Amino acid sequence: MPRKANILVVDDEKKLCHYLKKELLRKGYEVQDAGEGKEAMDLLARQCADVVLLDIALPGESGVEVLERIRKEHPLAKVIMLTGNATVETALESMKLGAYDYLTKPYDLAELCLVIDRAFSESLLRRENEVLHRRFSRESQFDLFVGEDPGVQEALRMAEKAAGASSSVLISGETGTGKEIIARMIHRKSARRDESFLALNCAAFQDNLLESELFGHERGAFTDASRQKPGLVELADRGSLFLDEIGDMSPGIQAKVLRFLDSGEFRRVGGTRNMKTDIRVLSATHRDLPKAIQERKFRDDLYFRLNVVAIRLPPLRERRGDIPLLAEHFLKKCSASIVTRSRSLSPDALDALKDYPWPGNVRELENIIERAMILSEGEAIRREDIASCLQGTASAGARPKDNSLAEAERCHILKVLAAEGGNKSRAARSLGVDVKTLYNKLRDYEADT
Ligand SMILES: Nc1ncnc2c1ncn2[C@@H]1O[C@H](COP(=O)(O)OP(=O)(O)OP(=O)(O)O)[C@@H](O)[C@H]1O
Ligand SMILES: [Mg+2]
Known part of the structure; x- marks a missing residue:
């Protein structure tokens, strides 16, 4: 049988207190009682109750004051206020201060038990969440960025500083150097940590799709657009948007992103209305952007916008x-x-x-x-x-299963991808196909296995 709530009754009316305690014990609850606030706080300090039944009119410290202390010191305990008719207003007030519920005297015992059980199951749920949350944060110790090399330490210092500000950050480094972990870390340590962190790989989409991923589209904006769809800049509102492989954006998209960053406004594809959003842009690239600027493949004005804080991750x-x-x-x-x-x-x-x-x-x-x-x-x-x-x-995973041309292609693609250290953009370039094609093929291979 699941355990029943552990209850603390706080009431200065001795008789009522004892009666309640006896009845609740009989129903299988664990019960303690206290005659006033200080005694209650002492008991709670020793063993936190699941549910506190708290009389509003206490001698000395008032019920509301005790409520406030319990909320602060034992946030997991659920407090049910017990009130005479004269104090119903105070009871309502106490709900605002975080009481779980209130009952007016004389109350029905069965009703009281119902409220207690409901409060208890909520508090159990809350505890479970807490545990999951802790377990999760323990797991995310593996998101730790490990390294003592001075270059890495410098990158971490920059990330730490950047987290405190809201400026754009550009993270550069070869494939697999940890750009994404750093981006996530900056978000986690920033004031936006409770909002979303959304990532978009700019190399994985062709132009028109990338634009609609970023800014969304209206219904009918293009052939496949049967429904209106919000873009990531909208979905990440108040959070952070991580633009990965930013060096792979075409000039057309670069211009649109720049306009957005300058004004904070955007338009959905096919839309006529300017919309606003508040996001922080973190971006990453394995490319040498200054060189791409010289070659006129990347806009310098966009580069300066993205590169307010520059973090470079050295290769291993x-x-x-x-x-x-x-x-x-x-x-x-x-x-x-x-x-x-x-x-x-x-x-x-x-x-x-x-x-x-x-x-x-x-x-x-x-x-x-x-x-x-x-x-x-x-x-x-x-x-x-x-x-x-x-x-x-x-040659990871690249042994032909048969002699077909398709199988030879699969092996070749996987070999080139492995040789490029898993970097899809570089592998695509080396294979002479666009990245989108490579992504599609890899998806097919995965589906086959
Ligand atoms: N310094 C580090 N400490 C711990 N784990 C790391 C570190 N650097 C990278 N990793 C791990 O290596 C893997 C690749 O990291 P990440 O995805 O951040 O790389 P990336 O620079 O974004 O690569 P790409 O350019 O290919 O997208 C991840 O599993 C990450 O957890
Ligand atoms: Mg990455």
Whole structure:
């Protein structure tokens, strides 16, 4: 049987108090009682009650004052005010101060129990949420950005500073260097943390789709637009919008984003009305934007808008000192989700990691550790395990299943993607197809497996 509420009755009328206690005990509740505020607070300090039945007219500290203290010191306790007719107004007042409910004396015992049970189940729910929330924040310790390299520390300092302001931040770095974690961290530490963080990969959409993803569209704006759809700039209102692969935006979209950033106003595709939204833009790119500006592929005015705070993440090969630390971090992170005996690295396995050039940077390191943990059979991951995983990367998942042309294409695409360290934009360029095509193919492959 589920447990019943733990109740504290606070009333200066001794007789009533005892009667109530006896009846509630009989119904299976745990009950304590107190004659005035101080005694009640002392009892709560020792053992917090689920539900407090609080008389409004107490000697000394008033019921409302006690209510305020309980709300502050024991926010999980639900408080039900008990009131005589004369004090109904005060009872209403106390609801504003966070009382769960109030009952007018003389009340019906059955009704009281009903209110108590309802209050209790709400407080249980609230506690469960709290637990989930804690568990979640414990999990997100893996969102930690690990690294002691001076370049990384500098990036973290900038991120910390940027979080306090509302200015645009441009995060640059090769693929897999942690640009997105940094963006999320800035959002989490900013005043906007309770609002949404939405991300858009600008390389994954063709122009017209990108525009509609960003700014939304009206019904009938184009052939497929059977319904009106809000864009991310609207959905992220009061939060942060993360524009990933910003260097891949076409000049047309660049102009529209610039106009939006200058005015804070936008129009849905096919719309006639200017709309306003309040978002903070974080963006990331693996491209050398100053070079793209020289080549007239990226607008300098947009660059200056996005780059108010610049954060650069160094590639892993320039901070090999962080490899042991990162490896340790990923061992812990992966052992939370993989059932394996290998929870450590042998010294020569670590040496192998330190020697490797890491074209896919930290993401590649994470993948290798994960794979090695799955493959290795001993308690510590050996050099051979690492070596076979590293060989695997160049052709990851790319063994033909048959002789068909489609299968050869699939293998080739996966090989090129692995060689580019998982970076889809670079892989697409190297394959001579547009990124959208690559995304579609990868989606198909995933659907097949
Ligand atoms: N310093 C770090 N500490 C811990 N984990 C990291 C670090 N850097 C990257 N990672 C991990 O590596 C993976 C890739 O990181 P992220 O997605 O942020 O990279 P990115 O720079 O956005 O890559 P891309 O350019 O390919 O989009 C993630 O799983 C992330 O958790
Ligand atoms: Mg990214």
